[in-house]
Amino acid sequence: xxxSADAVLAELRERVSAAHRTHQAxxxxxxxxxxxxxxxxxxxxxxxxxxxGIVDYEPSxxxxxxxxxxxxxxxxxxxxxxxxxxxxxxxxxGADPTIGGVIAAGLSGPRRVYAGAARDFVxxxxxxxxxxxxxxFGGQVMKNVAGFDVSRLLCGxxxxxxxxxxxxxxxxxxxxxxxxxxxxxxxxxxxxSFNRWSAxxxxxSGGAWWRGGAWVRLSGSPPAVRSGRERIGGxxxxxASAQAWWDALRHCQLPLFARDVIWRLSVPAAAxxxxxxxxxxxxxxxxxxxxxxxxxxxxxxxxxxxxGGTALCWRGPAPDGRFHPLQPALTRLHRRLxxxxxxxxxxxxxxxxxxx
Amino acid sequence: xxxxxxxxxxRAVLPEDxxxxxxxxxxxxxxxxxxVFRQLPGLVVLPRTEQQLRDVLLTCxxxxxxxxARGAGTGLSGGSMPHAQGVLLSCSRLNRILEIDPHxxxxxxxxxxxxxxxxEAAAAHGLCYAPDPxxxxxxxxxxxxxxxxxxxxxxxxxxxxxxxLGVRGFTMEGEPIELGGRAPDGPGLDLLALAIGSEGxxxxxxxxxxxxxxxxxxxxxxxxxxxxxxxxxxxxxxVIAAGIIPAALEMMDRKATAAVEPFARAGYDLSAAAILxxxxxxxxxxxxxxxxxxxxxLHSAGASTLRVSGSEAERLRWWSGRKxxxxxxxxxxxxxxxxxxxxxxxxxxxxxxxxxxxxxxxALRCMNVFHAGDGNLHPVILFDANDQDSWERAExxxxxxxxxxxxxxxxxxxxxxxxxxxLNSMCVQFSPAERAAFxxxxxxxxxxxLLNPGKVxxxxxxxxxxxxxxxxxxxxxxxxxxxx
Numbered sequence: 098x099x100x101s102a103d104a105v106l107a108e109l110r111e112r113v114s115a116a117h118r119t120h121q122a123x124x125x126x127x128x129x130x131x132x133x134x135x136x137x138x139x140x141x142x143x144x145x146x147x148x149x150g151i152v153d154y155e156p157s158x159x160x161x162x163x164x165x166x167x168x169x170x171x172x173x174x175x176x177x178x179x180x181x182x183x184x185x186x187x188x189x190x191g192a193d194p195t196i197g198g199v200i201a202a203g204l205s206g207p208r209r210v211y212a213g214a215a216r217d218f219v220x221x222x223x224x225x226x227x228x229x230x231x232x233x234f235g236g237q238v239m240k241n242v243a244g245f246d247v248s249r250l251l252c253g254x255x256x257x258x259x260x261x262x263x264x265x266x267x268x269x270x271x272x273x274x275x276x277x278x279x280x281x282x283x284x285x286x287x288x289x290s291f292n293r294w295s296a297x298x299x300x301x302s303g304g305a306w307w308r309g310g311a312w313v314r315l316s317g318s319p320p321a322v323r324s325g326r327e328r329i330g331g332x333x334x335x336x337a338s339a340q341a342w343w344d345a346l347r348h349c350q351l352p353l354f355a356r357d358v359i360w361r362l363s364v365p366a367a368a369x370x371x372x373x374x375x376x377x378x379x380x381x382x383x384x385x386x387x388x389x390x391x392x393x394x395x396x397x398x399x400x401x402x403x404x405g406g407t408a409l410c411w412r413g414p415a416p417d418g419r420f421h422p423l424q425p426a427l428t429r430l431h432r433r434l435x436x437x438x439x440x441x442x443x444x445x446x447x448x449x450x451x452x453x
Numbered sequence: 454x455x456x457x458x459x460x461x462x463x464r465a466v467l468p469e470d471x472x473x474x475x476x477x478x479x480x481x482x483x484x485x486x487x488x489v490f491r492q493l494p495g496l497v498v499l500p501r502t503e504q505q506l507r508d509v510l511l512t513c514x515x516x517x518x519x520x521x522a523r524g525a526g527t528g529l530s531g532g533s534m535p536h537a538q539g540v541l542l543s544c545s546r547l548n549r550i551l552e553i554d555p556h557x558x559x560x561x562x563x564x565x566x567x568x569x570x571x572x573e574a575a576a577a578h579g580l581c582y583a584p585d586p587x588x589x590x591x592x593x594x595x596x597x598x599x600x601x602x603x604x605x606x607x608x609x610x611x612x613x614x615x616x617x618l619g620v621r622g623f624t625m626e627g628e629p630i631e632l633g634g635r636a637p638d639g640p641g642l643d644l645l646a647l648a649i650g651s652e653g654x655x656x657x658x659x660x661x662x663x664x665x666x667x668x669x670x671x672x673x674x675x676x677x678x679x680x681x682x683x684x685x686x687x688x689x690x691x692v693i694a695a696g697i698i699p700a701a702l703e704m705m706d707r708k709a710t711a712a713v714e715p716f717a718r719a720g721y722d723l724s725a726a727a728i729l730x731x732x733x734x735x736x737x738x739x740x741x742x743x744x745x746x747x748x749x750x751l752h753s754a755g756a757s758t759l760r761v762s763g764s765e766a767e768r769l770r771w772w773s774g775r776k777x778x779x780x781x782x783x784x785x786x787x788x789x790x791x792x793x794x795x796x797x798x799x800x801x802x803x804x805x806x807x808x809x810x811x812x813x814x815x816a817l818r819c820m821n822v823f824h825a826g827d828g829n830l831h832p833v834i835l836f837d838a839n840d841q842d843s844w845e846r847a848e849x850x851x852x853x854x855x856x857x858x859x860x861x862x863x864x865x866x867x868x869x870x871x872x873x874x875x876l877n878s879m880c881v882q883f884s885p886a887e888r889a890a891f892x893x894x895x896x897x898x899x900x901x902x903l904l905n906p907g908k909v910x911x912x913x914x915x916x917x918x919x920x921x922x923x924x925x926x927x928x929x930x931x932x933x934x935x936x937x
Contacts, residue, residue, distance in 0.1 A: 157694035158797050158828075180696055209637065216643055217615050230886045238795040239827040240612065240867035242601045242650045243875070243882055244909065245894045249614070249646030253638075270696035292556050296580065298667035298736070320738030365635035367557040384637050406636035420640040426630045430897055431642055437893035450641065 102164060105148045106231070106262060112143060113260065113443070114229035120441040125256040127166060127195030131202050133412065135255050135448040136419055145197055148262060151175055153237070160220060160237045162265040165197025172196055176268055184212035184269045188348050200264050203253025206347035207303040207314070210366060210381045211295075212269070216252040223263035224251060227439045237265045256445040257453060258438040272302070272316035274323075277339035280311045280331035284370045284379060287311035290329070291382035292367045299325040304382035305346055307353075312342060346380060353378055356389040358413030360397050364406030371400050387411075398422075418451055456495050459518055459540070463498055466508035471546075473497035482541045485528040486588075489790075489838060490873050494521070494535030499543045503659045506547065510657060511627040513540055519903050520625065522653040524564060524596025527588040529791060530872030532600065532652045532908060539906075544595045547659060550574050558665045559618060559635060564595025564658050568602075571663065580665040583610035586868070587776055594661050601650030603868035605701040605775070608826035609734075610666065612868070614649045622658040625899045635662060647894060652870050653905040655898040669734035672700065674768045675747050677756040678725030682706060685727035686801035688754035689825045692731065693798070695750045697743065701732040702826030703775055706805065709820040709833070710774070713781040719774030720767075722758060729756075729825065730775060732768075778822045779833065786818070786835035790847045794858030795867035798828040807857055808832055815850040817843070829867035830858070856881050871909045879909070880916035888916070 116123050122140030132138060149166035156179040163172055170193050176182050186206025187199040200222070205214045221235030224247070235241055235248035251261050282290065284306050291304035291313070300321045303314030312334075315325045326333075334342070345351050353359075353376050362371065366384040370377070375391030391397055398421065401408035407421035423431065428450070435442070435453045447453065460474045473479055474496055484491040495518075500506040513520050519539030526533060535541045548565035555578035560571055568589040571582040585604035586592055592602070598620060601613045610616070619633030633645035648655055679685035685704055692702065705713075705728055710721040721728055729751070733743040748759055762768035782789035796804055805821060812819050818835045832854055836847035855865040855878045865871070865878040879888065891910045895902070911919075 155797070155799065157690035158799065159693060160797075203638070203643070205638070213611070213615060214638060216646060217611070224890075226886065226890070228886075232884070232887045232890055234887070234890075236862060236864055237797055238829075238863050238867070240603055240607070240795050240824070240829045241864040242868060242870050243864045243866050243879065244871070244887075244891050245655075246601070246614065246646045246650055247890060247894065249643055250894075252646075253643055258642075270698065273696065292558070296555060296558055296578070296667060298579075298670070318735070318739045318742050320742050321736060324736060324738065363636045363638050365557055365559075367554075381637065404636075405634070407639050409640065423641050424631065426624070426628045427632075427641060427644065430630070430644060433897035433900075434642065434894065437897055438890070 102148065102150060109143070109145070109148060109225060109260065109262070110229040110231070113225055113227065116443045117227050117229065117441060121443060122446050123443050125201070125260055125445055127198035128192050130190045130192055130194045131198055134202060136451055137447040139446055145260065146195060149195070152263065156181060158237070159239070159268050160265055161268050162237060162263065163196050165195060165260070165262050165264065167196045168193040169196055169199055180271050181268045182271050183218065183266065184208055185215045185218055186347050187215060190349065196264055197261050200252050200261055201254060201256050207305060207343055207380055210384050211302045216249045218267045219248050219252045219264065220267050221265040222248040222251050222261050224258070225260040225262045227259060227441065227443060231262060235265065239267065255449040257435060257449045259444055274319040275302070275314065275316045276322050276326055277312060277314045277334040277342070278326065278329060278331035279334055280313070280329070281309060282306070282311045284377065288367065288369065288379065288383035294329055295382060297328070299328055301325070301382065303343055306379040307351065314339070314343060351378065353387065353389040358390050359411040360388045360391055361409045361411045362386040362388070362397070362401045362406055363409070364401065364404045368404045368406070371404055373397055373400050420450070423450070454516055454518065459516060460496055462512050462516060463496065463509060463540070466512055467498060467500060467505055471499050471501065471505065473499070482523065482526070482535060482543065485523070485526045485531060485533045487529050487531045487872070487874055489844065490531035490534045492535045492537055494541035495538050497541045497543060499546050501546045503547070506542070506657065506659055507623050507627050509540065509542060510623050510625060513903065514626050514901065517901065517903065519906050521905050522595070522599070522657050524593035524599065525567065525591045527592040528596060528600060528872065529793070529869040530866070530874040532870050532872035532905070534873055536906065542657065544593065551660065553578065555580060557635065560663050560665055562594050562661045562663065564593060564598070564661060566594050568592050568594060568597055575665050576668060579668050581668040582663055583616050583666055584613050587779070594663070595658050598649055598658055598661055599651065599653050600868070600870045603824065603827070603829065605703060605824060608702055608824070609698050609700045614646060616664050617645070617649060617661060618664055619662040620645065620648055620658045621660040622656050624656050625901065625904045630656065633662070650870070652872065652909050654895055654909055655904065657904070669700070671737045671740050672732055672734040672768060673740050673744050674762040674771050675731045675744060675751065676760045676771055677729045677731065677751045678722040678758045679727050679729070679755065680725065680757055682727045682805045683802035684755045685729055686798070686825070688729060688751055688756065689801065690798055691750050691754040692747060693826070695746065697746055697750065699731045699743070699747065699826065700734040701730065703730040704728070704801070704823040704825035705775060705778065706821040708818070709778055709822050712785050712820050713774040713777055716781065716784065717774040717777045719771055721774055725757065730771060775822065778820070782820060782833045782835060786837065788836050788838040790834040790836060790851055792830065792832045792834065792851050792854050793866045793869040794855050794863055795827065795829045796858050796861045796863035798825070800861045801825060801828065804830065804857060804861065808854060811850055811853055815846045817846055817850055819850070824867070827867065828863065852878060873908055876911040876915060877919045879911050880919050885913065885916070
């Protein structure tokens, strides 16, 4: 296993070095399930799936280390065997994504605002840099402030700084108790309630609203879940239906995701309902707002800004780019980082930011 | 450029009392809490507003004068040690709490706000700010951001990086930037993650937005004694393996308990080779449920005695010993040197034994307090700074501990930062290409290299010099060469 992983890595290094020499753009590809995500796909496809396998997993350390091509499902089943999980609930779109793709995209599921985002669980990475060297940042320990936190920088970088070849993630024990309730509430009341309950210490691990109903997931010790349950009321959902709901939400499989145009707005959790036409879905206790088929979508970004957030065009035409535009000062920093990490622009050019 | 000219340029943009140039005024700023590294700053400036701070940066940038930012000066790695020809920028007067939003559970703060004051201000709303470094009475939020500070409760609640939602401030060139914010997961690269823990090398922060969490209504502490350090270390792993994430999981060896007991009177079991302090917090039902679990696991892991705090007074008394470990070291010895390596938890016992052997070799005593749950070690080496040889031995002792941490898959610093202190150890932990990547990050934010120069990233020459006598990743370089 080790020898073959070394051989695969050696080949990747060779490909990258060659691309660096010839200024050949490379399009980094895991399972390709997130090809829809990002600005543009250009370059010669570089398959990363073969660099796979869990390198180290010691449950009592709460750390798993895996090569980039490892399927997410392999990691989740290894963790489940020890009652642990990836608390940021990475979404999977269609076929089995790789852990490298999960981290390069940096997307998180319903537990995002309660347990943390993908980047919060990244402890260390190995980066195949533009000149074919493998660099190690962070490590397998919980606390590490030696040097800049390049590992977290790579999370969500969409591969523009280099290839994440190996990742160490913090994992958590599964909560001992979990319960989901549904309440009939208007969106505004739901958002207000999610925030109020969180401030009161109700152990919420999911707060969503769709088509007139608020879904609340409580996780933690049995007494904490019990008392939270008593406080918020509502109708108990049986575990199987609850799981189906949270899975559908996490993996963007609710019916509204079949629509042609979808916007994803990130706003402060307590922001009141936004004036965006189209079918809304609220997640992250109010901090994530999806809108399907919003008519006159040119105003979506303005509305998001007014609420103190940003808007991402998840699906549909995006003449001004999918991602929310950056402040000019930040664009400059992005440009400088890209120039220094990847001077010939070989890694996923234009995927995160047009022209980078 | 002459100091007088720089002072004149800064006085042109700042009120008179914001610029300190006389030696006796500058003297208090010559070091942080790691006092062995001292340097008198060329000038000290204390802006009161964001605009004044920006004017300082614009002026220094124009005149090519280095700027070193300083919060409360409680840092433990010389991160805010001044630059002889530079300006020491104190953020202590930018100390207003700008907003507490109890419903949105955030606080907006200027960088000079002391850490503890955030929780005090949020207490009226039943909220608190989770990261609680031992120096929380004094240390500032801006400094916490610079160092990515931890504390005893970060096992459950995370480090500064997990609790800061956004920062705003300036690049060295005086350009305003905002990273992160109240809305999660904004577009682009996660530059906020870079800024947190950047030790003042990338930007100057003028506003910090932090997450507030509900103040746990109740907390209880278990104190467990172990006959040997290995069993104590195994017990730590057993707690985590049982699916328990306690609010805090601390370990002290006998040398540490013996040092603190005479004056903290914490009630520690001095016959134990090591004790664990395991805290649970939450609602009373949650806590009693978790305390039962913790006791069960510690008992099976071989704890010789187990006590549960019966009152808040008792809980605080048991903590007082741990929190006073460093002052206690100060009573035992003229000086102490606190290390900060982190290792995978399973190697704690092995490292403790190695440290014991080093004590003999360097003829210095070392007591050990750990954030055991995080694998973050704080060996405290006792030495005498008036005796140069004693300090040199302490420094080598410390460096050897850190190298061991790196060999075992850990890191040279868990929460105190690199500063100037661990520059040599950076050569051990990182390859030239990795250090070049850090330099690339630095250049992207600060192309002129004026912000806190000479910290965190060692020069190639320095590493070459250090490397002559050291090993990289456990492999001795040029092993065939004779050494003296």
